[in-house]
Amino acid sequence: MVQVRTGTYHDSVSLMRVSQALSGLPGVEAAMVAMATELNRGIAAELGFALPACGPADLLVALRADDGTAAARAAAELDRLLSGLAVRTAGRDAAGHPPRTVRAALREAAGTAGNGGTTANGGTAAGAAGEGDATLVLVSVPGPHAFAEALDAVEAGLPVMIFSDNVPVEQEVLLKRRAEETGALVMGPDCGTAVIGGAGLGFANVLRPGPVGIVAASGTGAQQVACLLDLAGVGVGHILGVGGRDLSAEVGGLSTLRALEAFDADPATELIVLISKPPAPEVARAVREAVEKLATPVVTAFLGPGEDDLTAAAESALRALGAEPPAWPSWPAVSPGEEPSGGEGGPGTGAAAPGEAPEAGIGSSRAAAGRRTLRGIYSGGTLCAEARLVAGTGEFTDYGDDGYTRGRAHPMIDPALRLEALAAVPSGDVVLLDVVLGHGADPDPAARLAPAVAAAVARGVSVVAALVGSEGDPQGLAAQAQALRAAGADVFASNARAARHAARLAGAR
Amino acid sequence: MTLPMLSGEPRVITAGTEVLGEALDAQAVPRVTVDWRPPLPGTAGDLARVLADPRRAAANARAVDRLTSARPQLAAVRPAHEVLDLPPGAFLHAGPPITWERASGPMRGALIGAMLLEGLAGDEEEAAARLAAGAVRLEPCHRHRTVGPMAGVVSRSMWMFEVRDAEHGGTAYCSLNEGLGKVLRYGAYGPEVIGRLRWMGEVLGPVLRAALELTGPLDLRALIAQALQMGDELHNRNRAATSLLVRELAPAMVEAAPRHAAEVLRFAGGNDHFFLNPGMAACKVSADAARDVPGSTLVVAMARNGTDFGVQVSGLGDRWFTGPAGVPDGLYLGAYGPADANPDIGDSTITETAGLGGFAMAAAPAIVRFVGGDVSDAVAATRSMYEITLAEHPAYQIPGLGFRGTPVGVDVTLVARTGLLPTVNTGIAGRVAGTGQVGAGLVSPPASAFTAALAALAEAVPAG
Missing domain, CATH: 3.30.70 (Alpha-Beta Plaits)
Incomplete structure (x- = not known):
């Protein structure tokens, strides 16, 4: 048919x-x-x-x-x-006339706010947003059409998060330049994560409120740092995503610089964490100069060779706030037939001091002699890059890359491609994968992943999972960890430590 | 810089993937959903280019401000040859440029009638032959600061309403309305049509002129605003506006022309569309004030010649962008039906261009059946026009929408983005020359006229 x-x-x-x-x-x-x-x-x-x-x-x-x-x-x-x-x-709209453009939505909202007499028939679209104007626009229409909707927001002086990818870079530059004139902030394009005033947009974790403001050119990078801070009891007020290209030479860090200024002007933000892949050199210079002028301290994590990993950045942030980094939670695999020990297996399972390789005990029985191929099967781009750097070996694939998401949902929503990849891993190899929790992500990733993990473990594959989530996430951090460890995976809250562990299993170090 | 969103509760507008919106709902974050759809096919590239034009926002603000701030006043009634460049052997017509060969039945009928009125032909055959031979210069009304309903044919001996814009100083013209039935503008040219036109030149025009000289200029902006509140939308319903106009002019007519006042008042008062023509001139002078703003994507004219539907855009000068005129969908008089209908014709879409007519349908519940549907359809029609317009008219308001201003100023980019075409109310002319009006209804303009204008705007964006 x-x-x-x-x-x-x-x-x-x-x-x-x-x-x-x-x-x-x-x-x-x-x-x-x-x-x-x-x-x-x-x-x-x-x-x-x-x-x-x-x-x-x-x-x-x-x-x-x-x-x-x-x-x-x-x-x-x-x-x-x-x-x-x-x-x-x-x-959404009782009158049956939802706005067709961002511009119309803004106009409806403004019309109602400005004219109390319009209630009988008019301005019903704004009813959903309650009293007052919108504070933020979230655009996720197909990339070739995102410019028009985002420009509506920018011209109205409103911050806009552009979730869409495949937006031409010249349109990005134009939007960001125009935003400088109108007082708007352009988050994106290809911005997967933002948290504004506790509201998660896109892929975002449930975070306790707090003094840290994160500027992120990388969504999953921000998620990792925010979740680790949250696990350490330190809250994050906002995550402002800027889009993966923001710190390129073409874009020149326009949104990063604006976001830094905005946090500096925000009395509730005591510490700024800036997360990005290594910027273009001239942009790095400009950002460094801007950072020096700020009154608020900034912890920078530029993920690259010789730079701190995300976990180290989170630890720096904690120390900057006068807090001692905790032992990051991990959940060792439960061997088949073995009862899960420690029940909830929550934070503190790895009792050793940070940096001491507490995972040495985990899975060591399977760390057989001889080299095994390490296969990174990732959904988060930055997490994948970090793991590759930390492990220093292996074959890594980022299934969130544009090449894999054309015509299908992101692997954080649709695990099909990663499940296929997992099923194809030959016996004896080591698999390293990420599981990202929070709003926007699969409501129960372990439900489909755990059986595939169990099947892989059963045929002699070692599986290591980086579980990026907060205790407040709707999926339940502990429940997801339990399901994965019960399937035979060694689970870590820190991606860097997961990668080190996987590399060790593979015999690389 | 400070960002207000960092303090206070987030309120979000979402456009696109519904899953992301649902995640906000799950967090109880208030939001407004945009019912986004892809733009008109093939327009994505042109849209991006035109929207990126740094001149656009300011140009549109300026253009639509000129459109809505115009203060049209009915200043005079004068013969066409006094005010228009209209030598013997030259006619104006509605819509974009047209030749005799491509002209539809009613357009040909009206041109034949004008030949007979001006004494350029002795009978119908001779008139048609001379027109076919190219003996007459045909030009669009719009090129001459003029608009004409239906066929819109103007010849030198016809009398014209002269409307001046007291704000920006422009002037526009429209012929006098002949009434309904067998009339020239619907392509009829029989003896009673020609006879009525002669009477309009000999009696109606001079009496109106004399009356206006006594009253001084009439404020049409105020009159239109009042008529909207009395149930007119000023295109297919002009009953209130006509009554207001007659009320304004009647005493002066009696004083200025006591011998003819009664017959003129009877004629004007007996024609519910008498105000259509000065109303169109008011819209024309307002839209012309918005012309020629470089970079503006505002539509300053929509007009049909019975064959093509054309638009003109502020930032593109006098160029026409056309597509095939559609056949209106509506109610038919007597035994007439859709097979008798001519494709869309007339400059009266200047009313929609200026935020009236179909755009103000919500103001005119009395005629919603005439143009199909019920009151909620009328409200829906007006509401949807807010999507494609740049402003809400400060003076022209709709009581039923809480005195919200009418949607005004069609933006070519918004038409392309939403795929929503202007809602046009119109009369329906008979297909065969000489038939006259066969009905009235709603018609959709061709999308291709707007996409062609968008492409031209994209080409006109300065490099760099």
Whole structure:
């Protein structure tokens, strides 16, 4: 069955969920529900569907089932899921006229705020946001279209987080220059993580409020540092993501510099942590000069050879605040048949002093003689880069990279590619992977990961997991750790220590 | 720099992936959802280029401010040959430029009628032959600070409303309204049509002129604002505005022309669309004030000639961007039906250009059936136009929307981004020359006119 529905639009993530649900139905061989973009038409064609003429504004439904009954059941389920999406969208606004652009949303909000008499029919869209104007805009439309929505926010002087990737760099520069004129802040593009006043945007952990402000050109880097601080009892007020390209020569750190200034002007921020891959040299100089002028102390983590890893940066931040870094939690694997020891296995499991390699005891029985290949199977780009640097060996793949996310959800949401990779690891190798918790991420990553880990361990693969999460995260840090260790993985809250441990298992050091 | 969002509760506008919005809902963070959809096909590159034009925001602010601050006043009524560059053998017509060969039935009928009125042909056949031979110069009304409803044909002996913009000093013209039924603007050219046009030149025009000389200029901005509050949208309903105009002029007519006052008042008062024409001139003079602002993406004219629908944009001078005119969807008079309808025709879309007509449908519940649907459709039509306009009119307000200003100033980039096309109310002309009006309804402009204008704006963005 191939259908083209006109006049319907849903975002790609919602539709991927629908496709996933249909594919899982009994008797359904292949199911694809997607906007008929060139890319999606290509994928459908590869799946063997013959397509009628259609374009990016059309909804494409392609379904292949074993028999008519299965097809009818899938079609009914499709209608149910799609009407669910439609209700969800319309339900936002009782009047049924949700704004179509960020500009219109801003205008509706401003109109209501400025005119108390408009309540009878007008300004209902702003009702959802309550009294007052919006303070922030979150843009996650497809990259080629993100510029227009982000520019609406910038021209209104509002901070905007651009989650979208594939935004041309010249548009990024233009947005950030324009933001300097209007007093806005551009977070992104390709900004996966921000925390503003306790609200997590994108992939974000639940953090206790506190004196640390994080400026991050790297989402998972910020998540690692924030979670470690949180585990050490130190709160993070805000994470301002700036986008992975911000500190490149082309962009010149425009948003980083603005974010540093904003934190410096914020009386609640006592310490700033700046996290990025190594910047372009001239940008590094400019950032250094800016940092020197600030009244607020800054801890910098530029992840590169010879630089501190993220865990070391978190420890520096703690010392700067006068706190002693704790022993970072780890949860050793439970061998098959063995009862999990220590129940919750929470913080403090690794009792040795930091830096002392407390993981020596963990999994040492499997640290057999001879070299084993270390395979990093990552969802977080910065975590992957850090692990590669720390381990100094192995084959690392970042499944969150653009090359793997075209036409599918991020691996923090959809684990399918990483599960395939895990299943393909040969016996005897060592697998190092990250599991990132928090808002936006898989609501229960261990549910699908643990069986795959157990299967790998059963065929003689060693599995080490870096579990990046806070105790407040909705998935439950302890529960996720328990599920993974019960499946046979050695679990660490610190990615750097997970990497060192994995390298040791592989016999590299 | 300080960032207000670092202190205080976050309130978020989300556009895009719904999963991210749901994560905010789970945290009880208040948010407004944008119902985002992809832009019109093929416009992404042009949009990015035009939106990046550093001149755009200020240019649009200036252009739409000129449009909404215009103060149109009905200043005079004068024969066309006194005020327009209209030598014998030259006619104006509605919409973008058109030739006899491409002209539709009603346009041809009106041109034939003008030939007969001006004595340039003895009968219909001769008129058609001369027009086909190119003996007459045809130019768009818009090129001459003029607008004309339906066929919009203007010849030198016709009388014109003269509207001046007291704010910016512009002037615009529109012919006098002939009433409904068999009329020239719908392509009819029979003896009663020509006879009425002669009477309008000999009696109606001079009486109106004399009356206006006594009253002085009439404030059309105030009159339109009042009419909106009395249930007009000023395109397909002009009943309140006509009554207000007649009320203003009646005493002066009696004083200035006691012999003809009764027949003129009877004519004007008996035609619910009498105000359409001065209203169109008011819209034209307002829209013209917004012309020629470099970098502005504001639409300053939308007009149809019965074959093409065309738009002009502030930042692009006098260039027309056209697409095929659609057939209106509406109600038909008597036994007429869609098969009798001509494609969309007339300059009366100047009302929508200036934030009236279809954009003000929510003000005119009385005619929602005429243009299809019920009151909620009218409200929805007006609401959706806020999406594609740059401003809300400070004077033209809609009581039913809490006196919110009408959506005004169509932005080409917003049309492309939302795919929402201007809502246009219109009369429907018969397809066959000489038929007259067959109905009224709603019509959608062709998206291609707007995407073509967007492409031209993209080309006009300065390099670097």
